[in-house]
Amino acid sequence: MKAFAYFDSGHEFPEEIVMAAGFSPMKILGDVHKGTAAADEYLFPFFCPFARGCLADALENSGKWSGIGVAHGCDATDHHYDMWRDHVKGVPIFWVNTPMKMDQLARTFYIQELKRFIDNLDKQYSVKVGDKELKDAISLSNQVKSLLRQLAPLRVKKDIPNRDYFEIMRKSIQMPKESLVEDLKKTLADWENRKPFPAGKIPTFLTGSDVSFVEFMDLLDNAGFRVVRDDLSLGERYFATSIPDAASPVEALVTYSFDMPRSATRVPSDGRLEYILAVLKDTKIDTVVSQNMKFCEPYAMDAVWTIPAIKGKGYNCMHFERDFTPADNQLFTRLEAFKETIQQKGGRSNV
Amino acid sequence: MSKNTPNIPGLGSFFLKNPGLFFKGMKNQLKQGVPMDLISLMGDYGKKTKKADASPTQLVANFTAGFPVEFLLAFDVWPGFPEFSACTAGMCEISQPLIEEAEGMGYSRDLCAYMKTAIGAREKGYPLDLGGSPVGDFYCGTNGVCDTHAKWFENEARKYGRPYFAMDVPCVVSGSDEARWKVDSDYIVAQLYDLIKFLEQQTGKKFDEAKFMNIINKSQECNRLYLEFFEYRKRIPAADYFIFMRVFMFPVFAQYDQDAAIKYYQKVLDKMKKRYAQAPEKIGKPEKYRLMWEGITLWYASDFYKDLEKKGAHIVYELYTESSAFRRKKTSSVEETMRQMAKEFTSATYILEQDKRIPFMVQKIDEYSIDGIILHANMSCRPSAAGLQDVKTEIEKRTNKPVLILTCDMMDPRAFSEAQVQNRIDAFIEMMEENRTQKEKQIMSGGTGQWQTINR
Numbered sequence: 124m125k126a127f128a129y130f131d132s133g134h135e136f137p138e139e140i141v142m143a144a145g146f147s148p149m150k151i152l153g154d155v156h157k158g159t160a161a162a163d164e165y166l167f168p169f170f171c172p173f174a175r176g177c178l179a180d181a182l183e184n185s186g187k188w189s190g191i192g193v194a195h196g197c198d199a200t201d202h203h204y205d206m207w208r209d210h211v212k213g214v215p216i217f218w219v220n221t222p223m224k225m226d227q228l229a230r231t232f233y234i235q236e237l238k239r240f241i242d243n244l245d246k247q248y249s250v251k252v253g254d255k256e257l258k259d260a261i262s263l264s265n266q267v268k269s270l271l272r273q274l275a276p277l278r279v280k281k282d283i284p285n286r287d288y289f290e291i292m293r294k295s296i297q298m299p300k301e302s303l304v305e306d307l308k309k310t311l312a313d314w315e316n317r318k319p320f321p322a323g324k325i326p327t328f329l330t331g332s333d334v335s336f337v338e339f340m341d342l343l344d345n346a347g348f349r350v351v352r353d354d355l356s357l358g359e360r361y362f363a364t365s366i367p368d369a370a371s372p373v374e375a376l377v378t379y380s381f382d383m384p385r386s387a388t389r390v391p392s393d394g395r396l397e398y399i400l401a402v403l404k405d406t407k408i409d410t411v412v413s414q415n416m417k418f419c420e421p422y423a424m425d426a427v428w429t430i431p432a433i434k435g436k437g438y439n440c441m442h443f444e445r446d447f448t449p450a451d452n453q454l455f456t457r458l459e460a461f462k463e464t465i466q467q468k469g470g471r472s473n474v
Numbered sequence: 475m476s477k478n479t480p481n482i483p484g485l486g487s488f489f490l491k492n493p494g495l496f497f498k499g500m501k502n503q504l505k506q507g508v509p510m511d512l513i514s515l516m517g518d519y520g521k522k523t524k525k526a527d528a529s530p531t532q533l534v535a536n537f538t539a540g541f542p543v544e545f546l547l548a549f550d551v552w553p554g555f556p557e558f559s560a561c562t563a564g565m566c567e568i569s570q571p572l573i574e575e576a577e578g579m580g581y582s583r584d585l586c587a588y589m590k591t592a593i594g595a596r597e598k599g600y601p602l603d604l605g606g607s608p609v610g611d612f613y614c615g616t617n618g619v620c621d622t623h624a625k626w627f628e629n630e631a632r633k634y635g636r637p638y639f640a641m642d643v644p645c646v647v648s649g650s651d652e653a654r655w656k657v658d659s660d661y662i663v664a665q666l667y668d669l670i671k672f673l674e675q676q677t678g679k680k681f682d683e684a685k686f687m688n689i690i691n692k693s694q695e696c697n698r699l700y701l702e703f704f705e706y707r708k709r710i711p712a713a714d715y716f717i718f719m720r721v722f723m724f725p726v727f728a729q730y731d732q733d734a735a736i737k738y739y740q741k742v743l744d745k746m747k748k749r750y751a752q753a754p755e756k757i758g759k760p761e762k763y764r765l766m767w768e769g770i771t772l773w774y775a776s777d778f779y780k781d782l783e784k785k786g787a788h789i790v791y792e793l794y795t796e797s798s799a800f801r802r803k804k805t806s807s808v809e810e811t812m813r814q815m816a817k818e819f820t821s822a823t824y825i826l827e828q829d830k831r832i833p834f835m836v837q838k839i840d841e842y843s844i845d846g847i848i849l850h851a852n853m854s855c856r857p858s859a860a861g862l863q864d865v866k867t868e869i870e871k872r873t874n875k876p877v878l879i880l881t882c883d884m885m886d887p888r889a890f891s892e893a894q895v896q897n898r899i900d901a902f903i904e905m906m907e908e909n910r911t912q913k914e915k916q917i918m919s920g921g922t923g924q925w926q927t928i929n930r
Contacts, residue, residue: 164863165861165863165864166860166863167851167859167862167863167881169584169851169853169856169859169881170856170859170860195644195645197621198620198621198622198856198857199856199860201645201647201857202645202856202857202860202861203860204647204648205647205648205827205828205829205860205861206828206860206861206864208647208648208649208828209648209828209864218647218649218650220644220645222642222644222661223617223621223624223640223642224640224642228661228664228665228668229642229661231661231664232644232657232658232660232661235657236657239653239654239657387625388621390617390624390625390628390640390642391628391632391638391640392625392628393632415582417584418584418856420584420585420621420622420625420856421621421625423581423582423584423585424585424622424625424626424629425625426580426582427579427580427581427629428629428632428633430580431580444582
């Protein structure tokens with residue numbers, strides 16, 4: 124099954140539709156080791172480096188893919204679509220719009236948009252994406268989400284390094300789903316037999332921009348922060364809810380999109396803070412790391428009010444900007460200082 | 475609705491506390507050379523906004539650029555326009571400490587400097603004439619221009635505990651067809667009906683269609699007159715330049731006093747008609763170089779534009795100021811107006827998709843007899859900066875005109891390196907001069923259309 128790549132600044136792209144069309148969805152993540160030079164010819168350095176990394180990836184690898192979907196997430200993805208269309212050659216590129224709001228009008232709009240995407244795939248690849256194909260794809264996708272929901276809570280109890288969690292999330296968005304299910308089952312057996320949660324690591328909630336490279340997760344781990352909960356798109360947003368069983372699979376996809384933990388790109392984004400606070404309360408975690416990829420506007424806008432709200436509830440919370448780079452010693456030092464402060468305070472307190 | 479936030483301070487009380495800042499701001503505003511009648515129109519907006527803010531009964535709604543302000547007027551809601559105030563702070567060259575104030579509140583350096591200037595000015599208690607703006611009784615924002623608008627007002631409404639209406643304008647991308655447009659349009663129109671319900675709730679008034687259409691008719695007339703002025707900018711010499719246009723656009727943008735705006739634009743047009751009816755030698759000296767500018771202006775750098783003009787280079791056309799005219803087509807019913815609005819929201823010249831933006835610019839280069847193009851890669855406005863490298867490549871290829879990309883910020887002087895910019899401007903002017911010389915040689919050689927191949 125050939126890969127159908129997608130560029131998505133969140134978890135907006137409807138993977139199940141391309142699965143129903145006979146493709147294997149694969150989220151583009153860029154390559155932090157290769158950098159963004161190829162894309163910088165078309166995008167200024169003051170654009171999100173993750174987005175530039177994705178374009179660089181597509182410029183190099185588009186020949187390996189059957190198609191590319193660009194999902195509306197933030198201003199970056201909106202306006203970058205035109206550049207992708209002009210410069211990423213040899214592969215059809217599709218635009219999938221998503222609404223900013225989540226009311227009934229937005230729902231009607233989004234249903235139309237997904238139907239258009241299906242229609243475009245049908246025409247481009249001479250396939251017929253019907254309800255049966257979509258329901259099969261949704262069923263497979265829900266199996267993946269269900270397995271991830273069994274795996275994720277083990278992070279609180281067992282010794283699951285940040286790297287391992289990142290790796291299962293990366294596989295979930297890049298591997299063919301059939302083989303992924305088997306892989307996740309094996310991982311589940313492995314994780315259940317891991318040692319208990321290690322002493323000395325601080326159980327941490329990770330929020331903010333999406334993390335797209337494993338080295339950042341290593342950095343957190345090495346500094347003593349073990350991510351046990353999150354609200355990232357390469358994380359709990361992807362599997363927190365299942366796609367509901369509904370007569371219309373397209374409507375089910377829209378419901379899923381509106382019900383998942385909220386991203387900063389949606390308005391209003393109040394639900395995002397509510398989700399974070401509910402998780403912190405339920406899981407008794409008292410440390411939050413909030414990170415913002417350089418130039419990532421939606422999360423930077425949210426940080427202004429979410430961080431004081433989290434701190435106001437008495438949680439340890441650190442917010443910082445980071446870059447698209449595999450190594451960041453300065454950040455490591457800051458995280459270590461944060462850890463020391465938490466240890467000195469000996470519990471749930473402001474930093 | 476009761477007002478429970480402090481009112482914006484007056485200029486007098488601010489002067490007593492900050493005389494140095496007051497004089498700096500006033501001096502820099504005056505050096506813009508804005509005509510007195512336009513200053514008076516802007517001052518009137520300030521006075522009326524302050525009065526509305528202080529009134530216990532007059533509702534004030536803050537709106538973002540691109541939001542259909544006519545709906546607010548139809549419900550007798552005063553339109554507060556924080557971006558306008560931010561621009562004023564920019565012209566007064568006092569934006570930097572305001573931006574820093576907002577950054578101190580947690581707004582990242584990478585975020586929109588309009589927003590940060592307006593937030594900083596409110597936090598520091600600046601009067602309207604120097605960047606301050608009222609706290610709205612409610613907020614109306616849209617992502618039609620950028621996501622920042624929608625998020626900015628969401629944050630403001632949350633901070634002050636005020637209702638917020640967000641209008642979601644789908645992003646139009648290259649290659650969009652009519653079928654997609656129909657879905658987008660239906661979505662926007664449905665939201666406009668929602669907006670009416672929202673305003674009915676906020677004001678306790680019923681929507682008056684006749685009143686709304688009267689306001690729309692005036693808005694369309696205001697826009698028609700404003701756009702007619704652009705016809706005189708095609709003339710050589712042009713009617714006026716960017717440093718004037720960036721202020722000239724406010725009455726059509728804010729729409730707070732439509733009758734006064736129509737009267738003002740009509741008066742200016744009458745002057746233009748007289749001016750251009752004269753013999754060519756009396757109209758004025760032709761510009762040496764006629765420029766197009768893409769992107770938002772550098773509000774804090776009026777000297778930059780003046781220096782450009784001293785070098786003979788005048789900006790005679792900007793997509794930015796043209797895009798402030800939204801109501802371009804006559805409509806006769808509410809439904810038709812809403813459909814037309816949907817079209818206007820998704821096709822403003824400031825946000826054109828790439829496959830329309832480049833041909834549009836090429837057309838304007840021809841219409842305005844442009845010699846060179848400056849593209850502002852605005853660090854504060856990524857949506858407008860996206861695609862500029864391709865614009866440069868394509869425009870140079872299609873028109874043989876030199877194109878300069880300047881990476882700066884519309885409101886934040888920290889991103890403006892005067893010496894670097896001057897060097898690049900000098901090189902750009904040399905290129906235009908070289909083009910002119912080549913063109914003259916081409917004419918001399920019989921106009922083969924292949925001037926690049928002619929040896930000097």
